[in-house]
Amino acid sequence: MPFWCVAVDLAIETIDLTKQYGSLTAVNKLNLRVECGSIHGFLGPNGAGKSTTIKILVGLLKATQGSAKVLGQEVHVDQADARLSIGYMPELPRFPNHLKGAELLDVYGRMYGMNPQERQTQIPRLIDLVGLKGRENDLIGKYSKGMQQRIGIAQALLNNPQLVILDEPSIGLDPVGMVEVRELVKAISKEGMTVFVSSHLLYEVEQICSHVTIINRGQALVSDTLETVSQMISGPTVMQVEVVNLSGATVAAVKALSPVKEATKSGNMLNVSLSTREDVRAEVSQAITKSGGIIVGMTQKGHSLEDVFIQLINKRQEGSAQ
Amino acid sequence: MNKEHPSWLGRFWAVVRYEMLWNIRKKMFLGALLFAFVFATLNLALPGYFGLSENPYFVITFSAGNLTFILFAIVTGMHSISGEYEKGTVVPLLTKPVSRTMVFLGKLFAIFLVILVTYTVLFTYTIIGSIIVYGPQNSLYLAPLSLIGDVISTFIWVSVVLAAGAISKNSLIAILTAFGLFIALVLGGGIIGQLSDNPQALNYIPGTGATGTLNIIGGENITIGNISINTLSAVATGTDSIGNNLIKAVLYPNSEVGFYHQNIFNLTAPARLLYTEPIGLIALRSIGVAVLYTAVFLFVAWFAFKRWQILE
Structure with a gap:
């Protein structure tokens, strides 16, 4: 200080x-x-x-x-x-x-x-x-x-x-x-x-x-x-991973990671809900690989300040319209 | 970094420096300076061209002239307050640790210094030139009175420019106000002086004032062509003639100035004496009037500047 x-x-x-x-x-x-x-x-x-x-x-x-x-x-x-x-x-x-x-x-x-x-x-x-x-x-x-x-x-x-x-x-x-x-x-x-x-x-x-x-x-x-x-408004950051050989063990391994709130399987897509805005792609990919999965693609979609800004402005405009 | 409280004087001088650098680098100022030197040169050369051989009173009757006063007032004052607002430079300036009063006083002092130095150079040029052209000059030691008088005369118009600029935040309006007032007073004063039996009113407004004649003949008559005149005898009572009147008051402290009415429709009729006044009174009154007007206009300018809200 x-x-x-x-x-x-x-x-x-x-x-x-x-x-x-x-x-x-x-x-x-x-x-x-x-x-x-x-x-x-x-x-x-x-x-x-x-x-x-x-x-x-x-x-x-x-x-x-x-x-x-x-x-x-x-x-x-x-x-x-x-x-x-x-x-x-x-x-x-x-x-x-x-x-x-x-x-x-x-x-x-x-x-x-x-x-x-x-x-x-x-x-x-x-x-x-x-x-x-x-x-x-x-x-x-x-x-x-x-x-x-x-x-x-x-x-x-x-x-x-x-x-x-x-x-x-x-x-x-x-x-x-x-x-x-x-x-x-x-x-x-x-x-x-x-x-x-x-x-x-x-x-x-x-x-x-x-x-x-x-x-x-x-x-x-x-x-x-x-x-x-x-x-405040954005909710959790979401990561989507496309995995070949996506098994229940892989889902469990990812779910066990501390920054992960939820992990669900949808076809060969693994949807991971994160409790942090930190970049955890390395940790997640390591867990998937160790459990036998092969990563084809990975995207981490965080809610940016821009999202917050637009949501807040929209909320205020809706409020004043009512 | 030294976080000690800086001195008032140090900050004041910083504002003076800021304003002086601006003033002396203005193209308009350099143009006005050129005009003043051309005017002074013509003043020196033309009487000689028309046959005047020598004039030992040239220096003590010299004045930069009312057109020079308004010109220098405009070029030094027009951007000082309103220009800062127009250009947006007032924003960084007023967010420095200088109060608006300090900025105002610093700018005013810088204008004073620029005008004083300019007139000093102009007067020095005129003194040297007149000695070369017209020979040795009488009462040269009184020349600084004329210089001081011209600075006071100029400052009335500086204060008008600053007041109009501070109120309008517009340099063009500041110029038009000052120049319009100047023209109105020159023309209006001239007409009133010619037609009225009561020209005393002109003593209390800026400008030429009433015109009269000293009741003594100072020094010698001089001859230009076939005309014999005494350059010391004519007296104008207004704020434009402070320097000349001070010199006359020092040289002839007991003399009276007579004010006459001439029927302009019958120029052969003798002029009628309206009243007389001591030259000392005329000189002091014109200084008082000039100081009063300057103080009032400067107060208006300062007050308006203090209340500025910087929106842009």
Whole structure:
């Protein structure tokens, strides 16, 4: 656990957070708890209220009702000192075109109160980290969308923040860049930072996050660990194995494995119901082979976050229709 | 990483640096600078072209001029607040540990520095040029008063641009508001000054103000072609002439300015004296009016900026 988490258990906590624009409720009594040291995914379709929530958390918008705490401090618009320990990358970040990449980081570093030695150490490190080495002295106006995204990540990490808030960090990046961002998020989490990442890319969240909150129409549908959320609705993971010489002994051998809840025979197909999302294909195939079966084909069908997401959204829509 | 609480001044200077880098790299700013130097060069060259041999009062009667004031106010202020919103750059800026008041004051100070340095270079160029073209200059030590006066005069328009930009979040509206107000006041002030028997009202709005004549002849008359004039005698009371009026008040502290009404439909009729005022009073009042308008518009700009909700 990072040292600052001794003082505060939650990096972000909102209580009945509400934001209205006239008659439109963008965020509706949102209760959010982001644990220190976690990578917390904030998922939702476009217009769900993700960016509005984040803008309230970083002090760009004022909540209509409710409260929000970031790193134990109550959030207010224009509370400069509260932002000393937060790094934020907005969705599709835009920076002054007249500044060079390194100049931007230098001037932002001064705003964080970094001394010259710190800036001289940190800026080249971050430029290298986000893959902009050699382009740091180019004007930002000449940067591509992907490069602007990269400098956006660099400026969010400039002050070695306790909490990094990334709003749709993969937008505008090519597939290689998206993988790099995912690896970067994992790396900064290992350094002890709490990462709160909003995304509408389910597979992205699934690959990097330990916790997830799904939001729709301004309300949290579910918020828990990724494991719990995935199991909440999906039920057990199912494996189908096509076996030559499928005998009762083979079914019994597979059934005896600890991650297996149920195993049934249907022709030459062995249907295995699992109690885990772990990859247990090796264990199952070993049991089948040892009991005399010959495996022809094997598929493991897990319920992805995407399934959960769609089910939750559908449930909510059905509920509101009734 | 040092997590000590950073100083207010350090963060303030970071904002000043951020804004100054933006200002001096703007193409529009470089264009305005070019315009100002062309204007100053013409100011130096044209009287000589029309037959003026020497003018020892050139420097102390020089002003960058009201068109330069509005021009520099627009190019330095137009993107400062509203441009940040339009370009989306306000989002990363306002999520740094700098308060909106600090951002506002830092930007304002950067604009002040840019204008001050620009005018200093312009005035230095004019002083050197005038000595070359018109010979030794009188009372050169008073030239900084004209520089300070021009900066104050410019800041009224800077504050208008910032206020309009902060309220509208639109740079084009900021420019049109400031320039429209400028044109309206120049034209309206000119018409009122010519037609009205009560031009004192013009003393309390930004711009040229009422025009009068010093009741003493300072220095010598100069001749351009066949016309003999005294460049020190004409006085405009508005906020555009703060520097010139300060110099006149220092040189002739006891002099009075007479304000006349001339019937424009009968130019042969003698001008009628309306009233007189001490030059010192005129100079101080124009500074007071300029500071008051600047403070009010800046307060409006700051208040609007503080209340911004960043939706985009």
